[in-house]
Amino acid sequence: xxxxxxxxxxxxxxxxxxxxxxxxxxxxxxxxxxxxxxxxxxxxxxxxxxxxxxxxxxxxxxxxxxxxxxxxxxxxxxxxxxxxx
Amino acid sequence: xxxxxxxxxxxxxxxxxxxxxxxxxxxxxxxxxxxxxxxxxxxxxxxxxxxxxxxxxxxxxxxxxxxxxxxxxxxxxxxxxxxxxxxxxxxxxxxxxxxxxxxxxxxxxxxxxxxxxxxxxxxxxxxxxxxxxxxxxxxxxxxxxxxxxxxxxxxxxxxxxxxxxxxxxxxxxxxxxxxxxxxxxxxxxxxxxxxxxxxxxxxxxxxxxxxxxxxxxxxxxxxxxxxxxxxxxxxxxxxxxxxxxxxxxxxxxxxxxxxxxxxxxxxxxxxxxxxxxxxxxxxxxxxxxxxxxxxxxxxxxxxxxxxxxxxxxxxxxxxxxxxxxxxxxxxxxxxxxxxxxxxxxxxxxxxxxxxxxxxxxxxxxxxxxxxxxxxxxxxxxxxxxxxxxxxxxxxxxxxxxxxxxxxxxxxxxxxxxxxxxx
Amino acid sequence: xxxxxxxxxxxxxxxxxxxxxxxxxxxxxxxxxxxxxxxxxxxxxxxxxxxxxxxxxxxxxxxxxxxxxxxxxxxxxxxxxxxxxxxxxxxxxxxxxxxxxxxxxxxxxxxxxxxxxxxxxxxxxxxxxxxxxxxxxxxxxxxxxxxxxxxxxxxxxxxxxxxxxxxxxxxxxxxxxxxxxxxxxxxxxxxxxxxxxxxxxxxxxxxxxxxxxxxxxxxxxxxxxxxxxxxxxxxxxxxxxxxxxxxxxxxxxxxxxxxxxxxxxxxxxxxxxxxxxxxxxxxxxxxxxxxxxxxxxxxxxxxxxxxxxxxxxxxxxxxxxxxxxxxxxxxxxxxxxxxxxxxxxxxxxxxxxxxxxxxxxxxxxxxxxxxxxxxxxxxxxxxxxxxxxxxxxxxxxxxxxxxxxxxxxxxxxx
Numbered sequence: 025x026x027x028x029x030x031x032x033x034x035x036x037x038x039x040x041x042x043x044x045x046x047x048x049x050x051x052x053x054x055x056x057x058x059x060x061x062x063x064x065x066x067x068x069x070x071x072x073x074x075x076x077x078x079x080x081x082x083x084x085x086x087x088x089x090x091x092x093x094x095x096x097x098x099x100x101x102x103x104x105x106x107x108x109x
Numbered sequence: 110x111x112x113x114x115x116x117x118x119x120x121x122x123x124x125x126x127x128x129x130x131x132x133x134x135x136x137x138x139x140x141x142x143x144x145x146x147x148x149x150x151x152x153x154x155x156x157x158x159x160x161x162x163x164x165x166x167x168x169x170x171x172x173x174x175x176x177x178x179x180x181x182x183x184x185x186x187x188x189x190x191x192x193x194x195x196x197x198x199x200x201x202x203x204x205x206x207x208x209x210x211x212x213x214x215x216x217x218x219x220x221x222x223x224x225x226x227x228x229x230x231x232x233x234x235x236x237x238x239x240x241x242x243x244x245x246x247x248x249x250x251x252x253x254x255x256x257x258x259x260x261x262x263x264x265x266x267x268x269x270x271x272x273x274x275x276x277x278x279x280x281x282x283x284x285x286x287x288x289x290x291x292x293x294x295x296x297x298x299x300x301x302x303x304x305x306x307x308x309x310x311x312x313x314x315x316x317x318x319x320x321x322x323x324x325x326x327x328x329x330x331x332x333x334x335x336x337x338x339x340x341x342x343x344x345x346x347x348x349x350x351x352x353x354x355x356x357x358x359x360x361x362x363x364x365x366x367x368x369x370x371x372x373x374x375x376x377x378x379x380x381x382x383x384x385x386x387x388x389x390x391x392x393x394x395x396x397x398x399x400x401x402x403x404x405x406x407x408x409x410x411x412x413x414x415x416x417x418x419x420x421x422x423x424x425x426x427x428x429x430x431x432x433x434x435x436x437x438x439x440x441x442x443x444x445x446x447x448x449x450x451x452x453x454x455x456x457x458x459x460x461x462x463x464x465x466x467x468x469x470x471x472x473x474x475x476x477x478x479x480x481x482x483x484x485x486x487x488x489x490x491x492x493x494x495x496x497x498x499x500x501x502x503x504x505x506x507x508x509x510x511x512x513x514x515x516x517x518x519x520x521x522x523x524x525x526x527x528x529x530x531x
Numbered sequence: 532x533x534x535x536x537x538x539x540x541x542x543x544x545x546x547x548x549x550x551x552x553x554x555x556x557x558x559x560x561x562x563x564x565x566x567x568x569x570x571x572x573x574x575x576x577x578x579x580x581x582x583x584x585x586x587x588x589x590x591x592x593x594x595x596x597x598x599x600x601x602x603x604x605x606x607x608x609x610x611x612x613x614x615x616x617x618x619x620x621x622x623x624x625x626x627x628x629x630x631x632x633x634x635x636x637x638x639x640x641x642x643x644x645x646x647x648x649x650x651x652x653x654x655x656x657x658x659x660x661x662x663x664x665x666x667x668x669x670x671x672x673x674x675x676x677x678x679x680x681x682x683x684x685x686x687x688x689x690x691x692x693x694x695x696x697x698x699x700x701x702x703x704x705x706x707x708x709x710x711x712x713x714x715x716x717x718x719x720x721x722x723x724x725x726x727x728x729x730x731x732x733x734x735x736x737x738x739x740x741x742x743x744x745x746x747x748x749x750x751x752x753x754x755x756x757x758x759x760x761x762x763x764x765x766x767x768x769x770x771x772x773x774x775x776x777x778x779x780x781x782x783x784x785x786x787x788x789x790x791x792x793x794x795x796x797x798x799x800x801x802x803x804x805x806x807x808x809x810x811x812x813x814x815x816x817x818x819x820x821x822x823x824x825x826x827x828x829x830x831x832x833x834x835x836x837x838x839x840x841x842x843x844x845x846x847x848x849x850x851x852x853x854x855x856x857x858x859x860x861x862x863x864x865x866x867x868x869x870x871x872x873x874x875x876x877x878x879x880x881x882x883x884x885x886x887x888x889x890x891x892x893x894x895x896x897x898x899x900x901x902x903x904x905x906x907x908x909x910x911x912x913x914x915x916x917x918x919x920x921x922x923x924x925x926x927x928x929x930x931x932x933x934x935x936x937x938x939x940x941x942x943x944x945x
Contacts, residue, residue, distance in 0.1 A: 041666070043604030063601055065383060067667040070320055074663065086321055154662050207797065207813060217674055218696065220650075227654050227732055234659030237651075238577035241735040249739030252644055254675060254696040259930035262798050268810065271798035271932055272704060275642065275675035275696035283693065290711060312650075315657050315665035322670070378634055379683035379692035384671040393689055396634060514671055515680025517692055 027080055027105045029098050031055075034072070041075055042068035055095025066090060069097060080105060114292045115361045115368035116523075118197025118354030120189035121466050122305075123453045124160035124347050127169070128192060133470050136478040137499040141452045143330045143345045148309045156323035158330040159309045160347035160454025164188075178247050180219045181307035183260050185350035185459075190261045190301055197354035198366055199299065201266055210269035210297040211262040212288040213352070214280025214304030216458030216513070218273075219251030221310040226251070261301055261352075269297050277513030278418075279377065280304050281351070281461025282521050286375030288355050289521075298360045304462035305350030314346065320385060322422055332482050334455075336419035336448035337426045337494045339485035344420040347454025351466035370472045370507075372465075374405030374522035385514050387424045391432025394510060394518040398436040401520040407506055410440045414477050414502065416464050416509040417494075419448020420455050425512060427489045432510070432518075434492070445502065447495040451481035461511045465521055472504045472525040541710040541791040542941065544780050545624025545773030546883045547616035549725060551587035551766050551870040555619055560887045564914050566896035568869040570749040570764055577731040582745050583738060585752040586729055587766030587871025606672040606681060607646025608767070612725035612876075613678035614685060616771035621686070624773035624785060626719060628686055637690030637717045638683045639708045640771075641701035641724035641875035642675040648730035649673055682721055682771075690717045695875075698928025699835075700796065702769075702878025703936045707794035709774050718779045723882075724875035725769030737765060740929055741802060742839050750899060753872075755836035755865050756843045758904045763838040766867075769876020770883040789886045792921075792937040793822030801931040804842035810933040811835075811849035811925060818935040819853075824921060826854050829861055829937075831894050831917075833881040833924040836865030837872075840904075846925065847905035862894045862917065864910045869898030878926040882936065885922040889940040892919055 035048035044064055050057075059065070069089040077084050084104040091097040121132040125142030135142065142160045151157035162185070166176045169188040176184065194201075226248050230239035250256045255273045262271040270291065274284040281304030288302035317323040324343035326333035334345040361368050378400075380393040402409055415437075418429050434441045449467050456463065467478055476499050483496040507523045546556050552569045553559035562569070573579060573586045589612070594603055597615035617638075621628065628636050650673035656664040671677060675696040683692050691712040695701040702724040709722035728737060737743060744762035746752035753764040780787055795817025799810030819826060835846055851858040866884050867877050888894055894915045903909045924936045 041604070043601035045600060063599070065386070067320060067385060067605075067671070068601075070667045074319065074666070078663065089321070211798070215696070216676075218645075220673075223650075223732075223736070224654060227651070228658055230732065230735055231655065231658065234655045234657065237655065238580055238731050239651075239735055241581050241738055244735050244738070247739065248736050252647075252733065252736035252739075253698065253930060254645075255643070255698040255701065255928060255930040255932065258697075259798070259801055259932070262931070263800050268798055268813075270704070270796035272701070272796075273696045275694045276679070276692070277674060277676045287693075287708075294711075311662065312654055312657055312665065312669070315662040316653070316667075316669035316673075318662060319665050319667040320670050377691050377693070379638065379680075379689050381633060381683050381687045381689045384677075384680050384684065393634070396689075513676065514674070515676040515692070515694075516683055517676070517680075 029101045034094060034098060037072045037075055041071035051094045056093045058092055059094060076101060112293050112295060113358035114289050114372045115356050115358045116353050116370050116469050117356045117361050117366050117368050118193040119466050119469050120192030120352045121463060122162055122185040122189045123349040123463055124162050125453060127164060135452060136449055136467060137476055139479045139481045139497050139499060141331050141481050143334050143454055145330055146309060149311055154314050155318040155325050156314060157327045158333050158345055160345060161309060162348055178250060179260055180222045180251050182215060182305045183257055185307060186213055186257055186261055186305035186352060187264055189303060189350040189352040193352040193354050194265060199354060204299055206266050206268040208269055208297050209267045209299040210291060211258045211267050211271040212274060212284045212300055212302045213258045213261060214274040214284035214458045215254060215257050215306050216275060216277050216280050217306060217308045217313060218254035220313060221307050222251040224310050224312045257305060276517045277515045278457050279461055279511040279513035279517040279519040280458030282511045282519040283377055285462060285465055286521055289372040289375050292355060292357050298357045300355040301352060302355050303350060303352035304459045306457045306459040307348045308457050309346055309348050334421050334451045335482045336421040336451050336480055337487060337490040338483050339487040341421045343422055344455040347456035349456045349459050349463055351462040369469045370523050370525035372521060373524045374401035376400035376404060377517060377519040380516040380518055382516055387428035387512060389431060391428045391435060394432035394512060395435040397518045397520040398510060401522045405522040407522060409437045411506045412437060412444055412508050413504045414507045415444055415446035416468050417446050417448045418511045419450055421450060430490045430492055441492055445477045445495045446492050447478055447480040449478055464509050468507045468509050468523055472507055475501055475503055477502050539714045540777040541713045541774050542777045542780050542787045543772055543789045543791060543886055544775050544785045544787060545620040546886060547620030547623060547771040548883050549589055549592060549612045549616045549768045550880055551589050551768055554591055556623060563866045563884055563895045564893060566869060566898040568898040570752060570871055573729060575729045578729055578734055581734050583734055583743060584747040585749050585764050588729060589768040605668045606677055607649035608727035609646055609725055610678045610681050612727060612768055613640060613771060614681055616725055617682045617721050620721060620771045620773045626773055631718060633687050633689040635690050635718040636688040637692055637712045637720040638679045638688050639693040639705045639720055639722045640679045641695040641697055641705040643698060643726055643874035644728050644733060645675045646673040646677055647733035648727060651730055651732040698930040698932055699874050699878055700926040700928040700932035700934035702875035703924060703926045703934040704796055706791055706936055710791050713776050719773060719775045721771055722774055723769060723771035723879040726874045726876040727767045728765055729767050742837060742929060753838050753868050754900055755838040755868055756903050756905050756907060756909050757900055760838045760840050760843055764871040766871025766873040769873050770879040787941040789889055790939045790941055792824060792939050793818045794936050796934045798931050799933060801929060804845050807927050807933055808845040808848045811846060812852040814933045814935040815853045818937050822937040824937055827857060828921050829923045830919045831888060831922050832861060832863040833885050834863050834865045835925045835927045836867060837927060843905060847907050859906050860908055862910050862915060863907045864894050865897045866895050868900055881924045885924050885938050889919050889922055892916055
């Protein structure tokens, strides 16, 4: 199983961890759209990071929760996940 | 004619020292009370350090019945209130109990005992429909935060307005601010005002772990609380209480009491920004400072000392530095500004009151408490943070500020003209 | 010092109601006016195994409809109620807050127990699975300040924000705080209280209240001012209101619903209901004095109605102490007998009910109560039409607070 975070997985985590419904296609189409516009803040990103840490059994350093766009967040998380691989 | 509000009594229960003498010793020595958590086994938590009170309720005169009935945070408040009342020289029954009020703050109230009993009734989290037969006695008192003000009011026979205030980490400043306003508006002559919290329990430690707000510097707890330092990495949780006796100035003079100082201004605003986040600019805290100064009719350039919120998170210290600079202008660079959280940790709702108590003592004794652990300057925090060593200074106008989850931004202004040193 | 501040009077311009007997002003007033009782067996998940069977649940509330979806995950039911009630109040007041200076709109709530259901879920994660399973929203959802913070952020309100974590009487104290904010310069304050105490662990905690009704019969569980009084029935929900500075409200042509005239608060120890007679009488006295209002101007009383014989007697005697011989003729009512006591929310709902009563010239009845055993003119069975100008709202808390609030119908333009 790939460890890389995809937009599908992100959309599903957004729903379960933060209660925000988001079409993965929209994330993919506009990865630089501000997360703030859909109400996703650092607490929400931390909730997602925490869930990813449990799924992958790794620790993700501070940083991704400060990202402002889905593209940056996915990139930052994947950097941590692949470094740990 | 404006009614003025004097501080005539102080009581403190703080990590590293219960009672005013021990508390003051610690602050002026720049000693830190942060250590590995002993109140529960912190294995498995991200942050395993805290500033704990070595508190023996019986040694401070609480009966076994009182100890059984009162949560730890209520016990702290009772002991701090005892000391404050004693210090003020007020005799129970000597003033009108209907003109005496209580205003006490707490951020998380009885959560520590709520969690303790939860573990029993739920079989360690096994069931949602918990078993009420396994609940301990007085659990309703842990559930009900108004117990805090109520317990202190009962202890001293108070019959005026009695209120628990809970505005997160500004609870202490706000509880004192509300009491100040009530005396000023002639709703009361005397208030027992302050705050208390005992949040060092697994659930509260875990919730701050989850947002990475607390310091993970578990290997060096004594140096973990580093407000304004470039290497700061979060706050260190604390616990404790401080209670002040506030009194209408003529009321105090009539009984021949020389007050410590006066509370002369208070304001609070919301930042309407984020439940936990703070802006870079600190506009709303600055507005609270400006409004409190206006209220006190004090010019910003007359401020001699700023007691900072200084929690030691990246965001807070930068936010607060910006706010103070916005309000004090160039004068900010000439004004000492320190955070006692470097020594006593961040006791959530209680800390605002503990900080006002520290300001009261600092004014009366002419000493600015330092910011312990301050070593490496952060370019975004470029004020005089009084590193490590206390400093003698004549303090006539002092400002204490705070920020709380939920966006609360509060400021208290204190004044001292003459008065005896105590 | 109270009177010069009268230049900035506080008026109520909007009601936001989330009550067991109705959401929104119309539904609430219809049910309250008719004296409908909605007390029933508790149905919330996991809440049916306790010696507390009857409560007032807000069954019509669908949080997914009333607030943004993300708040279902991010905060507790008591804050869902508060946010929804604040929305209703702001709509009701037709207040365009986006056109006002943000720092002149404040928020004050009273909170008696915070986000208990949310907290229980996170405790279960912590103790059932481990510390890392506690989510980030625990830090903002359980504490008492959650609702004020969320309303302030959601609405962009940067004025004075406060939280009274008090017992029931805190629901009235919140209005005193709001009035102070208005006197000190705010133009509008969103004020009130909502509670959500019907989660399993919260219920277990409440079992320690000696005044709690343990009756299993919804028809007999909460009968204040009767010889059968056996305690109070808890409820969830509450009300948020919009209060404004009178001149500002009139300048924008707002519907001024009532004037908040004065408040008084005292303390007479927990579980000492005999002493609440003096405490309540003095709170009423202080509220009247600050209102510049004589006792004989009171046209209707919204009673605390705790529902124990001793507490009810103390309240009746307090009214007699203040109102004198007129006490037996002033209509008194306790609509909460029909939907329960939502702690701080109960006092806020009484304020809302009093505003509606003043507007309609109608005293709603005390549901299910018939045989009154105290010397009071308790309105029972059906609503009573009567000219109303001034209302007195009373509240006492289980921890010993007593509070009184005086409201008056606005009189034309000034």
